[in-house]
Amino acid sequence: MTPQGTRQGPGLATERTAPPTRRFASVVRAGSRVTPERARSHNRVLVLQELYRSEGLSRADLARAVGLTRVTISDLVADLIEDGLVIELGLRADARPGKPATLLDINRKGFAVVALDLSYDNLFRGVVTDLDGTVLHREHVEVVDVTGTDAVEAVAALLDRLVAAAQAPVLGVGVGSPGIVDDAGTVLSAPNLGWADVPLQGALAERTGLPVLVANDANAAALAERTFGGAQEDAILVRVGRGVGAGLIVGGRLVRGAHSAAGELGHVVVGTDGGEVCACGKTGCLETWLAIPRLQARLEAAEDADTRRAALAAAGERLGISLAPVVGALNLGEVVLSGPLDLLGGDLLESTAETIRSRTMADSHGGPAVRMTTLGRDIVVLGAAVMVLTGQLGVF
Amino acid sequence: MTPQGTRQGPGLATERTAPPTRRFASVVRAGSRVTPERARSHNRVLVLQELYRSEGLSRADLARAVGLTRVTISDLVADLIEDGLVIELGLRADARPGKPATLLDINRKGFAVVALDLSYDNLFRGVVTDLDGTVLHREHVEVVDVTGTDAVEAVAALLDRLVAAAQAPVLGVGVGSPGIVDDAGTVLSAPNLGWADVPLQGALAERTGLPVLVANDANAAALAERTFGGAQEDAILVRVGRGVGAGLIVGGRLVRGAHSAAGELGHVVVGTDGGEVCACGKTGCLETWLAIPRLQARLEAAEDADTRRAALAAAGERLGISLAPVVGALNLGEVVLSGPLDLLGGDLLESTAETIRSRTMADSHGGPAVRMTTLGRDIVVLGAAVMVLTGQLGVF
DNA sequence: GTTTGATTGTTAGTAACCTTTACTAACGAA
């Protein structure tokens, strides 16, 4: 053992032959022992996933896809049918040799998911969907100047109406809320709603008796984009509205952050040339460049079309400047924007893409894809639904 | 279903009630079925992890920690002892009622790990460690103007010497290489070594017959910092040398990126006020502000101590500017620097910390911790060793 | 029209795994 290695070469050279401290950090979560029972439920999930992804598979198809034997698959499927999660569709139609297969599918219409989006101004929206994320029913409620516990009450009332409207057993409730939301579904901070440390998930779960999952709206949107929008395994979704937020998917998983605040991009300062003063006190925050109210004000002040296009391009450039380090550091493959299509979809988007490309290393793949979401205004509720499907069925 | 939902509220408003495409993205990797055999090997890993983390546990201690019964633990431990991975230390000394426990430990000296660091200028370094990451032996070789297959040959020769020097069976070989390295250990691009699509991992594995793992040097360093340096679950490690690279730990896991290029921060443009021209062709890349040769040139040109301090602070500010969006987006809890302590450790570090704090939302935790690594020049080889321990034993 | 080969799904039996229950060994305290 070399206690104090001699400095060789011109390379990095801070010293100390590390006597590794006996404080290790583990990858595998504690208590994740695998009993046969847990193994089976894991395999159950695999079957569900496979069925979810492509309806109309036979038991034999599942066996090939999952890697278990036909016998085991038959057994698992029997369980799932008994639980009502899977149904038989009938015999396969196409002509091929051998015994015709019995096609299976998840019972897509047999359960409902309730999903809420609290991120609008003065409005809570909610939907009932089936297991595919198809919206079956919509409700909304105006919440002008409603904050604190009144706001929680309004959410609960909306939720009650949605649950009552559901035509099938409700699998669970997903909520996309503005602000910072921790793992347990407590809204740590949501200034617009006057919330601080509000245990929304617990409150709604207790009231409805249903499984409830609460997450940040931009994070939910990112999940939706990943699941229904075809986003890659490494992508960022940027939501532009009254404020600016983001959700990150890294390695196919949603990033939560050290203090559950991942995606809080709005108040990062952009560039080194000043800017407008932000509500947060700093100067040149991304929100001052990009938030819809400010952007609209600038567009209205513009005198001709060229000036308007320049304003949009400038906003896009600022977004690109702040995204470039993130794209470079994470090697993101995709940047997706969500917000008013008429404002974001044109010059702004193009400018963002061009700025990112010119400020990051042009890898052999020509930089990340930059595009608008195709999920429209339902992106948050769809993400909230994904949370339920993942949490309750393990699907996705 | 509302085909074209009416626009309500001033919120986000791009349209279309998403008919979700039947193209889903899954979280669980395909083919990850759990057979009883896999379940047992998983539990074996849990036992190893627990033993690794704190030596001197009894079978009963393990049972409590892992959550399996004493019977099962005894069985697993018998397997591990037979494989030579675990040894009995003798009876517990302290006096308490009941039968005295037989203490166990991983056979820490019974296996060796070989780890290489190819990231120095004109020098390859390698070490032999035990399972704790304690360095037992060092070798190095000068490689001035050695590139391409010659460089691979030099690596292989160094590796042979290290394997020959090992006093215990070699568990595996870890390599930290500059450049972009994919999952399979192929160096996609390492300009300094003249490598492009070099299947280093495969070549070394074939030559030595040992398990080999190759990864980017900064990524390896990040693993070391996470494992031995006490880094948090969400942290970035920035390596400053001839170039600038980084490794990211998100949710406790290393980030690989869409094209295996995560951490390539050196060629991201910083700020909006120009800068020096970079070798890559762009202007104002982080490397032009921060790389050691340029920094040293600026320091030598400085006339007095104040100017030198200002130069260091300016470099730190640039690093902070480019890290701020990353810290904000990922909500990182920690930023760790690796490189020449005399240059990075003082004003530069402070300036980086202050810049990050002033440009991100000051969350209730006062921003990320910013510090130097304590692992010194061995950080990359330690990370390479961690790769082997993780890959071969599942530890960490 | 019959045979052949292929495919599906089920039944029966087996091996692996973890658990429960029960036991022995070993020790401190009363």
Add this chain to the structure above:
DNA sequence: TTCGTTAGTAAAGGTTACTAACAATCAAAC
């Protein structure tokens, strides 16, 4: 000495997934 506690082992049992074998069914070849 007795009691209570802790460590480790042994035997039996239940769950899980596997292999082997088979009936049902159909297309295609003969």
